Amino acid sequence: MVFSGTNSIGFMGCGNMAQAIIKGLIENKVIPAQKIYVSNRSPGKPIKLRDQYGINIANSNEELVEQAQVVVLAMKPQDLLAAIDPLGGIFSEKQIVISLAAGITLNTLKKHLPLLRWIRMMPNTPTLIGKGLVGYFTDQADSYLDTLVEDLFKPLGQTTKLKDEDQFESFMVACSSGVGFVYEMMIYWQDWMIEYGFDEDVAQNLTLETFLGASQLARASGNLTLEELQNRVASKKGVTEAGLQSMRDSEIERSLRVAFEKAGLRNQEMAKLLK
Numbered sequence: 001m002v003f004s005g006t007n008s009i010g011f012m013g014c015g016n017m018a019q020a021i022i023k024g025l026i027e028n029k030v031i032p033a034q035k036i037y038v039s040n041r042s043p044g045k046p047i048k049l050r051d052q053y054g055i056n057i058a059n060s061n062e063e064l065v066e067q068a069q070v071v072v073l074a075m076k077p078q079d080l081l082a083a084i085d086p087l088g089g090i091f092s093e094k095q096i097v098i099s100l101a102a103g104i105t106l107n108t109l110k111k112h113l114p115l116l117r118w119i120r121m122m123p124n125t126p127t128l129i130g131k132g133l134v135g136y137f138t139d140q141a142d143s144y145l146d147t148l149v150e151d152l153f154k155p156l157g158q159t160t161k162l163k164d165e166d167q168f169e170s171f172m173v174a175c176s177s178g179v180g181f182v183y184e185m186m187i188y189w190q191d192w193m194i195e196y197g198f199d200e201d202v203a204q205n206l207t208l209e210t211f212l213g214a215s216q217l218a219r220a221s222g223n224l225t226l227e228e229l230q231n232r233v234a235s236k237k238g239v240t241e242a243g244l245q246s247m248r249d250s251e252i253e254r255s256l257r258v259a260f261e262k263a264g265l266r267n268q269e270m271a272k273l274l275k
């Protein structure tokens with residue numbers, strides 16, 4: 001455990017994502033509440049978090065940076081650069097800063113605050129229940145940073161180190177936006193069952209259990225590939241096979257690829273705007 005002793009962590013911005021991380025850190029006893037600091041644009045959320053968990057409130061972003069060895073930038077991407085620009089003289093060299101923002105590249109972050117040890121991180125929403133994925137990228141060959149990420153963010157789910165920012169973007173599209181894409185498909189499943197007379201809550205439950213069961217079966221099936229698992233459901237000239245053939249004929253894969261590419265392009269557009 002690298003994060004111990006006198007180390008403390010600060011969250012600049014304490015909205016949904018920061019709150020999910022703080023909850024994971026405290027409930028899993030990764031860091032005691034006294035070692036956690038938060039600052040926020042408006043005062044309501046920090047007070048609520050202090051009352052709930054006993055964490056510390058920093059009265060300004062400047063104070064947060066002075067108190068915390070590791071600083072997590074947890075505001076929306078459009079607020080981030082304006083928030084860090086005045087802090088150049090306050091960060092100490094080699095302080096560790098974790099950006100959760102989509103669309104702000106490491107180069108841009110370093111242009112605004114050089115000399116820091118930067119990590120870009122992308123958690124997905126199932127981190128809210130400890131079942132998430134946390135992808136991260138750093139250009140520093142520093143195993144301390146890997147251990148730090150693993151120690152701090154394991155309670156939220158699995159952590160995955162990404163080899164460059166292209167891979168970071170594809171992780172973001174597939175695993176973070178991807179949660180939204182999976183819900184889109186679940187909605188199609190659910191609506192089809194509603195058309196056949198299922199009540200909405202029953203249709204939703206059956207849809208969730210179908211996706212959950214498929215995932216859990218694959219997880220429990222050792223080294224079987226997804227294709228092998230699919231073959232076990234689909235017998236030659238059977239019902240599943242007929243549906244699968246139709247899916248392939250209507251090129252569902254192509255539609256999904258286009259959706260993934262479009263999401264990636266939007267990220268690149270944001271990166272151009274947020275410099």
Ligand SMILES: NC(=O)c1ccc[n+]([C@@H]2O[C@H](COP(=O)([O-])OP(=O)(O)OC[C@H]3O[C@@H](n4cnc5c(N)ncnc54)[C@H](OP(=O)(O)O)[C@@H]3O)[C@@H](O)[C@H]2O)c1
Nearest residue numbers: 013014015016017040041042074075076077079083100101
């Ligand atoms: N939520 C997700 O599922 C998710 C997933 C992956 C990544 N992320 C990333 O995580 C980051 C945070 O997202 P979120 O959903 O947690 O956003 P959020 O709920 O809107 O929280 C952002 C917080 O930042 C505060 N803030 C804004 N400007 C500030 C400043 N200059 N100084 C200090 N605090 C400031 C806001 O304060 P106010 O209370 O005044 O508004 C708000 O509480 C974003 O970069 C997002 O892309 C989120």
